[in-house]
Amino acid sequence: MKLLLSIIIIFLLVILQSSLYPYLKICNAFPNLILILVLILSILKGSKKNLVWVLFGGFLLDVYSFNNPLGTSILSLLLVSYLAYFFSQNIFKKTSIFSVILIGIGGTLIYKLFIIFVLLIVGISFQFTFSQLISQIIYNLVVLVPLFYLIKSRIK
Amino acid sequence: MNGVPKTKSFLLALVIIIGLIFLNLPSVLSPIKNFFYSVSSPIQGTFDQFVKQTKNSWEFLKSLREISKENIELEEKIKELMAQKVELKEIEKENELLRSYLDLPVYQRYQIDLTNVIGRDFQGLEKYILIDKGRLADIEKNMPIIVFENILIGKVIEVFDDFSKVLLINSPNSKIPALIQKSRTEGLVQGIKTNILFMDLVSRDIKVEEDWIVVTSGIGGVFPRGLLIGKISQVESPENEMFQKILVEPAIDMDKLERVFVIKKQK
Numbered sequence: 001m002k003l004l005l006s007i008i009i010i011f012l013l014v015i016l017q018s019s020l021y022p023y024l025k026i027c028n029a030f031p032n033l034i035l036i037l038v039l040i041l042s043i044l045k046g047s048k049k050n051l052v053w054v055l056f057g058g059f060l061l062d063v064y065s066f067n068n069p070l071g072t073s074i075l076s077l078l079l080v081s082y083l084a085y086f087f088s089q090n091i092f093k094k095t096s097i098f099s100v101i102l103i104g105i106g107g108t109l110i111y112k113l114f115i116i117f118v119l120l121i122v123g124i125s126f127q128f129t130f131s132q133l134i135s136q137i138i139y140n141l142v143v144l145v146p147l148f149y150l151i152k153s154r155i156k
Numbered sequence: 157m158n159g160v161p162k163t164k165s166f167l168l169a170l171v172i173i174i175g176l177i178f179l180n181l182p183s184v185l186s187p188i189k190n191f192f193y194s195v196s197s198p199i200q201g202t203f204d205q206f207v208k209q210t211k212n213s214w215e216f217l218k219s220l221r222e223i224s225k226e227n228i229e230l231e232e233k234i235k236e237l238m239a240q241k242v243e244l245k246e247i248e249k250e251n252e253l254l255r256s257y258l259d260l261p262v263y264q265r266y267q268i269d270l271t272n273v274i275g276r277d278f279q280g281l282e283k284y285i286l287i288d289k290g291r292l293a294d295i296e297k298n299m300p301i302i303v304f305e306n307i308l309i310g311k312v313i314e315v316f317d318d319f320s321k322v323l324l325i326n327s328p329n330s331k332i333p334a335l336i337q338k339s340r341t342e343g344l345v346q347g348i349k350t351n352i353l354f355m356d357l358v359s360r361d362i363k364v365e366e367d368w369i370v371v372t373s374g375i376g377g378v379f380p381r382g383l384l385i386g387k388i389s390q391v392e393s394p395e396n397e398m399f400q401k402i403l404v405e406p407a408i409d410m411d412k413l414e415r416v417f418v419i420k421k422q423k
Contacts, residue, residue, distance in 0.1 A: 015199050067277060070177070122180070
């Protein structure tokens with residue numbers, strides 16, 4: 001039941017992201033809701049518990065992003081999820097706003113760069129600007145930080 | 157570490173995903189994608205409608221304050237347009253005469269099909285849209301996509317049963333044989349930024365000015381001749397380069413596409 005609910009939420013979030021993108025984008029960037037939730041769940045619950053978010057969320061991001069070969073976002077989210085959990089458990093012993101921001105910046109950077117890396121290997125051309133990357137990091141942080149504390153308070 | 161998946165299953169998942177990326181089998185993936193687009197299409201339509209309505213209400217509230225200022229501006233504009241109307245009447249007559257000698261408009265020359273935009277590339281790494289007609293509606297790869305009567309926005313690059321993926325002209329992957337209408341100079345237009353196109357291969361010794369119109373040249377056979385691409389917004393002629401640097405502003409904002417036409421074939 002919980003799994004089905006997660007799948008429905010992921011599906012709706014991806015469609016919402018696709019609908020809102022043209023209206024709320026800044027420098028071609030819009031908060032990646034799936035990435036944000038994967039980061040939050042990795043910090044709070046560990047990377048094993050959010051596997052459905054990584055697999056189904058990543059799958060849908062690839063299906064609806066049109067450019068990525070299927071599997072690119074899954075792999076990128078898998079890496080980001082593992083690293084977020086590792087850093088939150090081993091480097092930042094106590095979760096603070098500072099550590100959430102750092103994981104948000106690092107997570108977005110690694111996610112984006114990894115996708116670019118895969119596209120380069122597979123030989124698919126793409127558009128990349130630093131302004132878009134910076135805008136994406138800031139936009140993700142604006143959603144990530146309040147959402148992290150909201151979900152944290154609910155989980156408790 | 158309890159939160160980390162077991163190494164074996166982790167490695168297995170990794171191998172499957174990497175395999176998926178490199179195999180990238182369109183015949184297998186196409187029906188899966190078509191299924192998800194079919195399921196999401198009505199939900200996305202509802203979301204889109206809601207977002208548009210909210211945006212329109214917000215813009216209406218914002219515009220109330222500016223209405224009186226706009227009124228004065230519009231009155232001025234009316235006077236200006238009245239003068240232009242007279243001039244255009246003359247051009248229209250001339251145009252009708254020339255059209256009878258030359259080509260007919262696109263919608264008379266070609267069979268066109270109206271489709272709805274139901275998805276957009278939201279990862280910001282490329283420029284695609286998804287339209288709600290595909291193979292079953294006789295859509296084929298490379299068919300040009302236009303809005304209004306003749307504004308080019310892209311071409312079909314992947315066809316599913318009920319949907320098609322369109323590569324927009326502002327994508328760096330899009331290369332369109334083009335023509336500067338006034339000077340009849342040919343070149344190649346490609347996307348560089350969100351709403352800026354770059355026209356290449358125009359020699360330095362050819363006169364090019366801002367605001368000149370760029371249309372498709374018809375070379376290559378993919379795009380019919382005379383589709384509007386945009387107008388020239390910037391021209392540079394670096395001394396040490398063979399070609400001019402010409403920036404073209406697309407005739408339409410690619411983010412605001414709702415309904416588009418597919419040019420199917422010659423009548």
